[in-house]
Amino acid sequence: MPKWRVVSVLLALVTLAYPLIVYLSLGRLEPRWLALLLLVLALMRLVVSRTAVTWGFAAGALLLATFSWAGNAWMPLKFYPVVVSAVLLALFGASLLHPPSAIERLARLREPDLPAEAVAYTRRVTQVWCLFFTANGLTAFATAIWASDALWTLYNGFVSYCLMGALMAGEWLVRRRVRARIAAAANTARG
Known part of the structure; x- marks a missing residue:
C-alpha cells in the first residue's frame, strides 16, 4: 500500500x-x-x-x-461534526446548481454512459443526501449546544454513522430496483 x-x-x-x-x-x-x-x-x-x-x-x-x-x-x-456536514452539504448542493450532481459523478465512474432516467435518479439521490447533511448538521449542532457530552459522543460518533450507513444501504436497494426498471423499459422499447 x-x-x-x-x-x-x-x-x-x-x-x-x-x-x-x-x-x-x-x-x-x-x-x-x-x-x-x-x-x-x-x-x-x-x-x-x-x-x-x-x-x-x-x-x-x-x-x-x-x-x-x-x-x-x-x-x-x-462543532467539528457540524463543519463536516456543512462542507458536504455545500459540495452536494453546489453540484445540484452546477451539474452533474455529486452522485451522478460517482455513478459515471462505474458507468460512463448513464441513461437520462439514471441521471434524474442520481439528481434525486443527491437531493436526499443534501437533506441528510442538513438534518445531521442540525442534530450535531443541537447535541453540541444542549446535550450531555455522552449524548454528543453517542450521536456524532455512532448514531450518525449508523444513519449514514442505513441511507447508503437503502439507496443501494432502491438503485437495484431503478436499474431493473430502466433495463426493462429499454428491452420493451427495443422489442
Missing part, C-alpha cells in the same frame, strides 16, 4: 473516532491540546489531497481549533 494511502486510511480512522477522542479527553487534557490535534489532522489532509472538500474541512478545523486554543474551550471542538 503506498505511503499516502496509509496516511489517508489513518486520517479517516482518526476522523471517524474524533467524537470518542474528544469524549475520552474531557477532564484529562486541556482543550487546546485537542485543538492542536484537530489542526494537525486538517493540515495532514491538505498534504494528502487538495480538493475543495479538504480545503473546506481544513478551513473549518482551523477556525474551530483557533477558537478552542484561544479560549482553551471544549465547545468549538464539539
Whole structure:
C-alpha cells in the first residue's frame, strides 16, 4: 500500500473516532491540546489531497481549533461534526446548481454512459443526501449546544454513522430496483 494511502486510511480512522477522542479527553487534557490535534489532522489532509472538500474541512478545523486554543474551550471542538456536514452539504448542493450532481459523478465512474432516467435518479439521490447533511448538521449542532457530552459522543460518533450507513444501504436497494426498471423499459422499447 503506498505511503499516502496509509496516511489517508489513518486520517479517516482518526476522523471517524474524533467524537470518542474528544469524549475520552474531557477532564484529562486541556482543550487546546485537542485543538492542536484537530489542526494537525486538517493540515495532514491538505498534504494528502487538495480538493475543495479538504480545503473546506481544513478551513473549518482551523477556525474551530483557533477558537478552542484561544479560549482553551471544549465547545468549538464539539462543532467539528457540524463543519463536516456543512462542507458536504455545500459540495452536494453546489453540484445540484452546477451539474452533474455529486452522485451522478460517482455513478459515471462505474458507468460512463448513464441513461437520462439514471441521471434524474442520481439528481434525486443527491437531493436526499443534501437533506441528510442538513438534518445531521442540525442534530450535531443541537447535541453540541444542549446535550450531555455522552449524548454528543453517542450521536456524532455512532448514531450518525449508523444513519449514514442505513441511507447508503437503502439507496443501494432502491438503485437495484431503478436499474431493473430502466433495463426493462429499454428491452420493451427495443422489442
